[in-house]
Amino acid sequence: MKDEIKKFAVLGHPISHSLSPQIHLLFAREFSINLGYEKFDTKQDDFLERIKSLKDEGYYGLNITLPLKFSAFQICDELSERSSLCKSVNTLTFLGKNIIGDSTDGRGLINDLSYKKIDIKGKNIFLVGSGGAANGAIYDLIQSKPKKIFLTNRTFTKAIEMKKYWKFFAEKNQVILETIDLDFSKKLYFDLIINATSSSLTTQHSPLQEHAFNCLNDEGACYDMMYGSQTPFMREAYKKTNSVYDGLGMLVEQAAVSFNIWHQLAPATENVRTALKNL
Numbered sequence: 001m002k003d004e005i006k007k008f009a010v011l012g013h014p015i016s017h018s019l020s021p022q023i024h025l026l027f028a029r030e031f032s033i034n035l036g037y038e039k040f041d042t043k044q045d046d047f048l049e050r051i052k053s054l055k056d057e058g059y060y061g062l063n064i065t066l067p068l069k070f071s072a073f074q075i076c077d078e079l080s081e082r083s084s085l086c087k088s089v090n091t092l093t094f095l096g097k098n099i100i101g102d103s104t105d106g107r108g109l110i111n112d113l114s115y116k117k118i119d120i121k122g123k124n125i126f127l128v129g130s131g132g133a134a135n136g137a138i139y140d141l142i143q144s145k146p147k148k149i150f151l152t153n154r155t156f157t158k159a160i161e162m163k164k165y166w167k168f169f170a171e172k173n174q175v176i177l178e179t180i181d182l183d184f185s186k187k188l189y190f191d192l193i194i195n196a197t198s199s200s201l202t203t204q205h206s207p208l209q210e211h212a213f214n215c216l217n218d219e220g221a222c223y224d225m226m227y228g229s230q231t232p233f234m235r236e237a238y239k240k241t242n243s244v245y246d247g248l249g250m251l252v253e254q255a256a257v258s259f260n261i262w263h264q265l266a267p268a269t270e271n272v273r274t275a276l277k278n279l
């Protein structure tokens with residue numbers, strides 16, 4: 001083991017459920033890095049003070065989760081293009097006086113899709129939700145060059161705003177964005193349906209109904225960013241296909257990208273996926 005202990009933490013509220021400490025400690029073991037990783041329950045009002053004290057205490061970097069990703073975006077001295085466009089930061093690095101921000105959620109999703117051999121290039125994606133998770137992932141989805149991304153949301157005006165905001169970046173990458181109602185009646189074809197809503201936290205109903213899943217191509221897949229237990233979205237999706245996934249792989253992969261930002265090392269994710277499934 002190398003001598004110096006590098007200190008990291010994750011901030012959010014609630015935070016007790018966070019698996020980030022286990023994931024980063026498992027990654028660190030692969031490279032014999034002596035690493036400390038804590039979790040601090042942090043509400044919006046305490047965010048700035050917490051950042052200042054952890055910076056003063058010599059923390060090297062922080063992960064940021066709900067509901068603080070936008071606040072983290074606002075305090076950075078330097079931002080990656082991705083986090084600047086997504087207006088979301090989940091990875092902070094303290095470098096001298098400066099705070100550097102990046103967002104790894106989108107790359108986490110793309111890397112997990114690739115791990116699952118789901119190729120989205122030239123394909124039709126249906127992205128459900130217009131909150132932080134959807135806006136945090138769409139940059140990387142667009143960069144993966146699907147043909148079309150259909151956007152929808154319970155509050156439909158937010159999907160329209162989302163399309164307007166991302167139109168320029170999508171056009172630059174020759175990707176078509178289209179909004180559709182949650183209960184659309186048109187016959188459409190999807191290769192991948194992504195649930196980026198938090199609906200399973202509050203309801204036992206899937207945000208999408210049968211007719212939407214019926215638009216899934218035979219080889220299509222369904223992906224819920226939530227993880228922990230089978231969600232109503234996943235239950236509904238299983239009626240149409242066996243290619244149904246939760247967001248645990250995305251969680252591990254976004255952590256791997258954060259780890260790479262801090263340590264310039266790419267950890268293997270396979271063992272960590274298995275370890276978390278057995279927790």
Ligand SMILES: NC(=O)c1ccc[n+]([C@@H]2O[C@H](COP(=O)([O-])OP(=O)(O)OC[C@H]3O[C@@H](n4cnc5c(N)ncnc54)[C@H](OP(=O)(O)O)[C@@H]3O)[C@@H](O)[C@H]2O)c1
Nearest residue numbers: 129130131132133154155196197198199207225247250251
């Ligand atoms: N696996 C991972 O690594 C990972 C990473 C990031 C996020 N996530 C997960 O993604 C989920 C969304 O996070 P977020 O940051 O986007 O939250 P958010 O900013 O609060 O947005 C919540 C989204 O869910 C929609 N929604 C909430 N309740 C709904 C319901 N009953 N029916 C239909 N839509 C509903 C909201 O629609 P309205 O606009 O109409 O309110 C909004 O689009 C979270 O549960 C989070 O755990 C997972």
